[in-house]
Amino acid sequence: MTDRNATEIIREIRDIFDHRGAEWYGGEAVSQVEHALQSAALAEGEAAPPSLIVAALLHDVGHLLHDLPEDVANHGVDDRHESLAAGWLKSRFVRPVVEAVGMHVTAKRYLCAVDPQYLGQLSPASEKSLRLQGGPMSKAEVQQFEQHASFRDAVRLRRWDDAAKVPGAPTPSLEHFLQYVPDTVLGPRP
Ligand code: FE
Secondary structure, eight states: OOSOOHHHHHHHHHHHHHHHTTSBOTTSSSBHHHHHHHHHHHHHHTTOOHHHHHHHHHTTHHHHHSOSOTTGGGGTOOOOHHHHHHHHHHTTBOHHHHHHHHTHHHHHHHHHHHOHHHHHHSOHHHHHHHHHHTSSOOHHHHHHHHTSTTHHHHHHHHHHHHHOOOTTOOOOOHHHHHTTGGGTBOOOOO
16 A cells, blocks of 8 residues: 555645745746746647656656755756755655656756757756756766656656746646646555
């Protein structure tokens, strides 16, 4: 049996955003909750499956689970927020959610290597963190990444992440996106 059900998980997500959603999204002009809602709205706008909409909503939950300052990249520290998030999601959500989130930073390194325009479009904050995250992938890393079952999901999520930084952009509410959670939580183990 999993020890949490969808209702509890929804409560946890509400609590996290209630407590810390107003925090600034490091180096950008939107808050954490605005960034999360914009990401989820972009996913929903492309009719992505519920697992990817939830992944978009929660992709940066790692930032809200640690106590490092939001400008930590300015101090030369990679907060490894994608691993923190994946660890938290793993006991709650199905694998596609966990993997897309866990790979969304690697997907940035991938896109920097395969899409010449992508690197030029990164925000200054994202460019700075790229260096800490290992820079663009090598050819061998690109080939390896493309073998992964969740690689396309991670790349889609990454593009929504990059686009979800528009100050004041209107989005549906957190409650709207929480309706996708029950379809994406881990079922009870037999
Ligand atoms: Fe993000």
